Amino acid sequence: MSQRRFCLTGGVVFLVIAIGHVLRLIFGWKAVIAGGAVPMWASWVALVLAGYLAYEGLMLSRKT
Numbered sequence: 001m002s003q004r005r006f007c008l009t010g011g012v013v014f015l016v017i018a019i020g021h022v023l024r025l026i027f028g029w030k031a032v033i034a035g036g037a038v039p040m041w042a043s044w045v046a047l048v049l050a051g052y053l054a055y056e057g058l059m060l061s062r063k064t
Helices: 003-027 040-063
Strands: none
Touching (some): 003 040
Protein backbone atom coordinates (compact mmCIF):
# COMPACT_ATOMS: atom_id res chain seq x y z
CA MET A 1 0.00 0.00 0.00
CA SER A 2 1.38 3.38 -0.95
CA GLN A 3 1.79 6.18 1.58
CA ARG A 4 -0.83 8.27 -0.22
CA ARG A 5 -3.44 5.50 -0.09
CA PHE A 6 -2.63 4.80 3.58
CA CYS A 7 -3.12 8.46 4.55
CA LEU A 8 -6.32 8.69 2.51
CA THR A 9 -7.74 5.53 4.10
CA GLY A 10 -6.86 6.70 7.60
CA GLY A 11 -8.34 10.12 6.93
CA VAL A 12 -11.61 8.65 5.66
CA VAL A 13 -11.88 6.25 8.62
CA PHE A 14 -11.41 9.08 11.12
CA LEU A 15 -13.84 11.25 9.16
CA VAL A 16 -16.52 8.56 9.50
CA ILE A 17 -15.83 8.34 13.24
CA ALA A 18 -16.08 12.13 13.59
CA ILE A 19 -19.40 12.15 11.70
CA GLY A 20 -20.69 9.45 14.05
CA HIS A 21 -19.87 11.62 17.05
CA VAL A 22 -21.53 14.65 15.46
CA LEU A 23 -24.68 12.58 14.90
CA ARG A 24 -24.59 11.37 18.50
CA LEU A 25 -24.36 14.94 19.74
CA ILE A 26 -27.14 16.19 17.46
CA PHE A 27 -29.61 13.39 18.10
CA GLY A 28 -28.67 12.72 21.73
CA TRP A 29 -27.99 9.03 21.16
CA LYS A 30 -26.90 7.13 24.24
CA ALA A 31 -23.73 5.05 24.25
CA VAL A 32 -23.11 2.20 26.66
CA ILE A 33 -19.77 0.44 27.01
CA ALA A 34 -19.49 -2.57 29.33
CA GLY A 35 -22.71 -1.60 31.06
CA GLY A 36 -21.65 1.97 31.81
CA ALA A 37 -23.09 5.05 30.13
CA VAL A 38 -20.65 7.21 28.19
CA PRO A 39 -21.11 10.93 28.95
CA MET A 40 -21.82 13.34 26.10
CA TRP A 41 -18.67 15.36 26.80
CA ALA A 42 -16.66 12.32 25.74
CA SER A 43 -18.11 12.70 22.24
CA TRP A 44 -16.92 16.32 22.12
CA VAL A 45 -13.40 15.18 22.95
CA ALA A 46 -13.58 12.31 20.46
CA LEU A 47 -14.99 14.64 17.80
CA VAL A 48 -12.06 17.04 18.15
CA LEU A 49 -9.49 14.22 18.08
CA ALA A 50 -11.07 12.31 15.19
CA GLY A 51 -11.65 15.52 13.26
CA TYR A 52 -8.02 16.54 13.65
CA LEU A 53 -6.75 13.12 12.61
CA ALA A 54 -9.11 13.09 9.61
CA TYR A 55 -7.91 16.53 8.54
CA GLU A 56 -4.24 15.60 8.86
CA GLY A 57 -4.69 12.28 7.05
CA LEU A 58 -6.55 13.88 4.17
CA MET A 59 -4.03 16.72 3.88
CA LEU A 60 -1.11 14.29 3.89
CA SER A 61 -2.76 12.21 1.19
CA ARG A 62 -2.88 15.31 -1.02
CA LYS A 63 0.84 16.06 -0.52
CA THR A 64 2.28 12.62 -1.24
